[in-house]
Amino acid sequence: MDLHGYAGKILWVDLSRMEIQEKELSRELVKLYLGGTGYAARILWDMLDARLDPLSPENLLIAATGPLTGTLCPSSGSIEFCFKSPLTRIFGETRAGGVFGPKLKFAGYDFIAIRGRSEKPVYLYIRDGYAELRDASHLWGKNVHETTDILLRDLAEPDASVACIGQAGENQVRFASIMVDYDRAAGRCGGGTVMGAKRLKAIVVDGHGEISAAKPEEFFEAAMEAINAVKAKANKGLGRYGTLNGLINLNESGALPTRNFKTCHFEEAEKVSGQTLSEKYLIKKRACFGCPIGCGRYVQVPAGEYQTPPHEGAEYETVDMLGVQSMIGDLEAIIKAGYLCNIYGLDTISAGNVIAFAIEAYERGIITEKDTGGIKLRWGDPKVTLTLIEKIVKREGIGRLLAEGVKRASEKLGRGSEEFACHVKGLEIPAHDARGTSKSLAIQYAVGNPRGACHIEPVWAPMWDFFKVDMGLRRYGLPWPPPSRFEETGVRRGEAYRLLILFGELAGILGICRFPLQAAEEENLNLDRLSRLMTTLTGLDLKPQDLLKVSERVYNLKRCFNVREGVDRSSDRLPRRVMEPIASGPTKGVRVENLDGMLDEFYEAMSWDRETGIPKREKLRELGLGDVAEEVWRSRQSKQEK
Amino acid sequence: MVKSLVVIPDRCMGCHLCELACSQKHYGVMSIERSRIHVVRLHHQPVDAPIFCLQCGLCMASCPVNAIERDPKTGAIIVREEKCIGCGNCVHACPYGAASLDPATGKALICDLCGGDPACVKACPVDALKYLDADQAAKYKRINFSKLQMVVK
Numbered sequence: 193m194d195l196h197g198y199a200g201k202i203l204w205v206d207l208s209r210m211e212i213q214e215k216e217l218s219r220e221l222v223k224l225y226l227g228g229t230g231y232a233a234r235i236l237w238d239m240l241d242a243r244l245d246p247l248s249p250e251n252l253l254i255a256a257t258g259p260l261t262g263t264l265c266p267s268s269g270s271i272e273f274c275f276k277s278p279l280t281r282i283f284g285e286t287r288a289g290g291v292f293g294p295k296l297k298f299a300g301y302d303f304i305a306i307r308g309r310s311e312k313p314v315y316l317y318i319r320d321g322y323a324e325l326r327d328a329s330h331l332w333g334k335n336v337h338e339t340t341d342i343l344l345r346d347l348a349e350p351d352a353s354v355a356c357i358g359q360a361g362e363n364q365v366r367f368a369s370i371m372v373d374y375d376r377a378a379g380r381c382g383g384g385t386v387m388g389a390k391r392l393k394a395i396v397v398d399g400h401g402e403i404s405a406a407k408p409e410e411f412f413e414a415a416m417e418a419i420n421a422v423k424a425k426a427n428k429g430l431g432r433y434g435t436l437n438g439l440i441n442l443n444e445s446g447a448l449p450t451r452n453f454k455t456c457h458f459e460e461a462e463k464v465s466g467q468t469l470s471e472k473y474l475i476k477k478r479a480c481f482g483c484p485i486g487c488g489r490y491v492q493v494p495a496g497e498y499q500t501p502p503h504e505g506a507e508y509e510t511v512d513m514l515g516v517q518s519m520i521g522d523l524e525a526i527i528k529a530g531y532l533c534n535i536y537g538l539d540t541i542s543a544g545n546v547i548a549f550a551i552e553a554y555e556r557g558i559i560t561e562k563d564t565g566g567i568k569l570r571w572g573d574p575k576v577t578l579t580l581i582e583k584i585v586k587r588e589g590i591g592r593l594l595a596e597g598v599k600r601a602s603e604k605l606g607r608g609s610e611e612f613a614c615h616v617k618g619l620e621i622p623a624h625d626a627r628g629t630s631k632s633l634a635i636q637y638a639v640g641n642p643r644g645a646c647h648i649e650p651v652w653a654p655m656w657d658f659f660k661v662d663m664g665l666r667r668y669g670l671p672w673p674p675p676s677r678f679e680e681t682g683v684r685r686g687e688a689y690r691l692l693i694l695f696g697e698l699a700g701i702l703g704i705c706r707f708p709l710q711a712a713e714e715e716n717l718n719l720d721r722l723s724r725l726m727t728t729l730t731g732l733d734l735k736p737q738d739l740l741k742v743s744e745r746v747y748n749l750k751r752c753f754n755v756r757e758g759v760d761r762s763s764d765r766l767p768r769r770v771m772e773p774i775a776s777g778p779t780k781g782v783r784v785e786n787l788d789g790m791l792d793e794f795y796e797a798m799s800w801d802r803e804t805g806i807p808k809r810e811k812l813r814e815l816g817l818g819d820v821a822e823e824v825w826r827s828r829q830s831k832q833e834k
Numbered sequence: 835m836v837k838s839l840v841v842i843p844d845r846c847m848g849c850h851l852c853e854l855a856c857s858q859k860h861y862g863v864m865s866i867e868r869s870r871i872h873v874v875r876l877h878h879q880p881v882d883a884p885i886f887c888l889q890c891g892l893c894m895a896s897c898p899v900n901a902i903e904r905d906p907k908t909g910a911i912i913v914r915e916e917k918c919i920g921c922g923n924c925v926h927a928c929p930y931g932a933a934s935l936d937p938a939t940g941k942a943l944i945c946d947l948c949g950g951d952p953a954c955v956k957a958c959p960v961d962a963l964k965y966l967d968a969d970q971a972a973k974y975k976r977i978n979f980s981k982l983q984m985v986v987k
Contacts, residue, residue, distance in 0.1 A: 263864050264854045264957070291850070298865065340877075374877055400937050402857065402865035412858050416956060419851065423959035475880045479847035482854070484959030486847040490880060502880065 195222065196406040197259035197729040199297045203323055205316060207390050208249055208308030212323050217302060223732075224816060227302060228258035229285050229700035230746035232274035233642075235305060236283070237749060237820065242756045242827070246278040246382075247364070247389040249309035255296065255355070255395070256303050258703020262294030262403055262481065264415035265725050266422040266717060267705035269294055269481025271355070271372060277381040278389070279366045279542070279597050280618035282754040283642040284381035285649060289480030289488075289705060290373035292353040298399025306390065315343070315356075315394040320401060328393040335359060335535040336371040337503075339394055349398050356394035357384040358537030360585045364388055365595040367542035367620070371534060375504035376480065376488075379539035381619065381643055406731030414724045422708045423484035424715040430707060431477070433466025434489045435508035440465050446779030447628040447658070450516050451571065452548035453614050453621065453769050456628035457777025460521030464511050468523060475502055485707055491527060498528035498574070505530040512623030513544025518551055518577055525574030529581060536585040545620035546598045547580050549613055550590065558607050565589045611768035617759065619644025626770050628779040630654040630677035635689050635790050638764045642750035648706055650747065651696025655710050656688055663709065664718030665691055668736060680786050686793030697743040698722060745815045748807045751800075752817070755824045761805030764791055804828065836909045838971035839945070839952055841884050843978065845962035848875045848882030855957035859948055867937050870945040871954050884954070884963060887911060887932040887945035888975075893924035902944070910947035918942050 195217065204213040217231075225231040232254040244250055256272045271293035277284030296304070300321040313328040331339050336358040343354050353373055361368035361384030368384030369377045378384075387393075405411035429437050442448045443461040450458045462468065473493060479486035492502040506527050514533070515526035533540045553559040554569035561568065567590075569576050583591030593601050598620050602613030614621040617640045624647040626634040632653035637645045655661050657674040666672045670691050675683035699706040708717045717725075719736035726734045751759075766784060773783040795802050799811035806828060812821035853869035861868055871886040889910055894902045901917035902924060904910070913924075920940035925933045934943045945952075947965075955963045964971070 264851065264858060266959075269850075294850075294866075298867075400865075400867040402861075402863040402868060402938070404863045405858075408858065408862035412855075416855075419957060419959055426959050476844075476882070477847050478875075478882065479849035481850050483847075483849050484851070486849065486960070488847075502878065 194406070194731065195219070196404055196731050197263065198222070198227070199300050199302045199401070199403070201301050202303040202305055203301045203318065205304060205306045205323070205325070206308045207306065207310040207314065207325070207392060210310070210325055212325065224742070225746060226259060226701050226742050228256050228703045229272050229274055230742060232256040232272065232303065233283065233746055233749050233753065236274060236276065237753050240276055244276060246276040246281060246284075246386065249390070250307065251276050251386055251389070253306045253383070253386050253390065254303055256703070257293045257297050258701055259730055260725065261703030262297040263405075263729060264412065264419070265482065265704060265729075266415075266419050267480065267483040267485065267708045268703065269483060270703045270705055271296065271378070272700055272703070273370055273378050273383040275383060275386045277643065278385045279382040280644045282617055282644065282757050282759060283750050284383065285643055285700065286370070286378040286380045286383045287649070287700065288355070288370065288372040288376040288378035289483070290353060290376035291481045292355050292372045292397060293703060294481045295353045295397045295399045297403060298401045299397050300399065300401055304395065306392065309389065310391040313391045313393050315396060316392065318395070318397040320399060331393045332362060333359065336537050337374055337535050340374050343394060343396055347396065352396050352398035354394055354396050356537075357387045358535055360536045360538040361385055361388035363585065363587050363595070365538060365584055365587065366597045366600070367539040369537050369539045371537050375534050377534065377539070379541060380646065384537045405729045407728040411725065411728035414721070414728050418717060418721050418725060419484050421715050421721070422711075422717060425485045425708075425711060430487045431485045433470060434487045434506070436466030436469055436506065436511060439508060439511070442629070444778065445628070445658075446774065446777045446782070447625050448516060449512060449623050449625045449628075451519055452517060452552045452612060453625065455775045455777050456625050456779050458516050458519075458521070463521045464515055464523045464526060469506055473506065473523070473527060478504055480705065483705065487707065493524045493527050496524065498524040500528055500531040503531055503534060505534060509623050510540040510544070513541045514547070514577060517544050517548040517623070519572040520574050520577065521572070522574055525578070529574070529577050532578065532581050536581070538581065538585060541622045542597060542620040543581060543584065545614060546584070546594045546601060547577055549598050549601065549609075550580065550594055551576065552612055553605060553609050558605055558609050559590070563590050614767050614769055616640040616645035616766065617763060619646060621645040621770065622647045624652075624654070625774075626766060627774055627782045627784055630658045631680050631784070631790065632657055632685060632689055632692070634766065634784050634787060635685065635794050637770070638766050638787055638791065639794065640764065641747065641754060649696070649700065650693045651706065652710055653689055653692045656692060661712050663695065663711065663716055664713030664720065665695055668719060668740070678782055680784075681789040681793060685790060686795070686797040689794055690797040693747060694740045694743040695719065697747050698739055701742060701746055702726065741815075745817060748812060748815055749817060749820060751807055752812070752820045752824045755806050756827060759805075761791070761803065764805055835967045835969065837950070837965050838889070838968045838975075839886060839947060839955070840964050840966060840971045840974040841886075841978070842962050842964065842974060843883050845960045846873070846882045846884055847960060848873055849959065851957040851959060852884055852954035852963060855953040859953035861938075868943065870943045872931070872934075885930060885932055886954075887928075888930065889945070889947075892929065893927045893933055893944065896923040896927035898923060901942070905946065905949070908947045908950045911944045912946050913942045913944050915939070915941045
């Protein structure tokens with residue numbers, strides 16, 4: 193089989209031995225997993241021992257592209273990092289846009305797999321089929337922007353792409369991000385923490401090669417048709433106001449998380465909206481590679497206390513988590529906070545979550561001024577947020593506790609703080625509410641597959657019951673019309689969520705952004721468009737149902753990875769705070785009433801065992817995961833015998 | 835009337851789709867290096883700009899083997915690949931950095947306006963690239979060149 197659409201190679205890097213090797217992609221694995229997070233999940237399953245310490249040299253960090261990455265398929269500028277997460281101790285995946293993924297393929301590699309730990313700080317340099325490890329002592333201690341500037345200047349290759357960590361990754365903050373092309377964040381799960389543990393400061397990639405399609409003319413036509421469909425979003429919604437576009441609607445719908453998920457309504461929402469950002473701080477729109485939408489905001493606070501240089505920032509998650517969650521309505525301060533997280537390489541979602549948690553703990557007397565070094569942790573005070581960011585990054589004072597993430601921090605503090613520590617499986621809940629947005633999110637967060645509480649990987653499920661958009665999935669069995677977003681059981685929610693995640697997983701597997709999938713079918717990358725693109729690109733016969741089958745295989749494999757780490761039905765829970773009735777606003781009183789009923793329906797739809805939440809043997813065998821089935825069920829059995 | 839390719843630079847988001855469309859159209863592969871249009875992003879400044887041939891013809895005289903001609907229909911520069919020896923003189927002559935050498939073949943890459951139907955224009959999702967009647971295009975060209983006189987701090 194001729195691998196069209198792929199570079200065809202994996203770069204294996206061993207930092208302990210300072211060795212680099214090139215290997216061919218496995219044709220067999222390509223057929224089963226296609227690429228991206230699917231192929232990476234199989235490597236991690238095969239190579240990582242269960243219960244491995246994520247910060248040990250044995251952990252693997254895989255940078256993964258997919259067959260569509262770097263092509264004319266809309267929004268193809270994608271890089272996924274997969275590893276065992278130091279924050280959650282389960283499967284970790286985190287994605288960034290920019291040009292890194294495409295450049296990696298143009299340089300001749302679909303994947304980089306990195307293991308070991310270097311004695312001294314190093315960076316990995318890749319150019320057109322050539323790779324070497326270089327000393328990075330001069331970069332250690334430098335922030336993300338400084339590091340990127342120095343590398344691009346010294347290498348005299350202005351078109352190269354840099355993925356690097358800042359001080360947060362170096363200092364082993366558990367939610368450190370990997371920053372790509374200055375401001376594009378692979379923020380979640382502590383990918384930057386893993387890089388820091390390996391003493392890998394940066395990866396520089398410059399590629400001048402090409403990607404070929406099996407049927408060039410048909411692929412070109414399919415891509416142009418898809419670009420024209422997706423570009424409808426460029427001048428409205430996401431393209432017009434960036435990801436902040438939805439903030440006002442979410443607020444009016446009672447779905448904007450506020451005050452550490454106590455409420456879902458913010459009086460000052462207008463002040464932090466996408467419209468306000470555009471009027472006052474937007475310099476221009478910036479797109480990642482291949483993207484007709486261009487949600488990126490090149491912004492600046494030009495003067496004053498919160499002055500920043502121009503940078504890409506102020507996206508929705510950052511604004512809610514670093515601002516609204518702590519009752520801050522000063523957009524300049526929030527932009528500054530996001531900027532600091534970007535240059536230090538800190539996940540804005542986890543940082544905002546843990547800061548709001550700290551303020552609440554202080555309010556309740558669980559943390560005192562003695563712990564904070566005299567700082568009064570108050571709601572709505574930007575100084576608190578900016579100071580805590582610095583302390584977390586430096587692991588200084590109270591920052592030492594908060595740098596561990598909200599799960600560990602609450603376990604250490606105790607005294608009931610676990611009840612308002614908003615995470616699932618250790619990953620901090622992002623800026624969408626499991627009660628106020630839709631109950632699909634309650635399932636999504638609780639199951640937490642693959643990576644804990646996440647709104648976007650594998651999909652933003654409320655597209656179905658909040659926005660009532662079918663994304664072209666109705667003809668593949670998506671229950672329609674969707675029920676009220678607050679109804680829990682008996683409304684085919686489990687079945688719907690199954691199909692939604694199988695669709696969403698495709699973005700990570702094929703190596704593209706999730707946003708072009710999440711729109712009405714006349715303007716999205718729906719299954720039919722993806723099938724046409726993949727078939728003409730790779731030459732493989734991939735009908736929509738075939739793509740869904742690969743997704744199902746991948747999602748179940750990631751679940752099994754997590755099961756091997758100890759996940760089962762008893763870990764598919766939501767923290768007390770997000771089960772309780774919402775305190776005020778349009779959705780006042782809404783709570784999660786029957787999580788177990790919803791889980792039953794979802795497990796049933798997935799053919800997962802109702803009692804344990806483990807994918808059934810027969811299901812795994814049907815997916816070609818017989819070996820995986822044996823291992824997870826055997827380990828389950830021995831666990832029970834103990 | 836003959837048409838010209840112009841850019842409305844405020845619209846460009848730096849997505850590179852024009853480059854991929856160009857290489858796909860000419861060579862059936864996706865490559866930003868084999869493209870005849872190049873998107874430049876200045877990270878610390880608000881600049882995302884597609885740089886392409888303005889069809890001035892300075893390169894024609896620089897070619898030692900007369901491999902560069904003008905298409906009488908579109909007014910575009912045409913590189914006769916069978917004649918081109920890859921000497922780089924045209925790349926040297928081009929004041930805009932719009933000409934380059936194909937890394938795969940070593941031959942000169944100069945925009946030929948796709949024979950009057952530019953692929954980059956079709957691929958541009960924000961209509962930053964336009965293929966307009968020369969007289970209309972000139973208005974945009976004047977605006978773009980006036981910006982060279984802008985004082986940038």
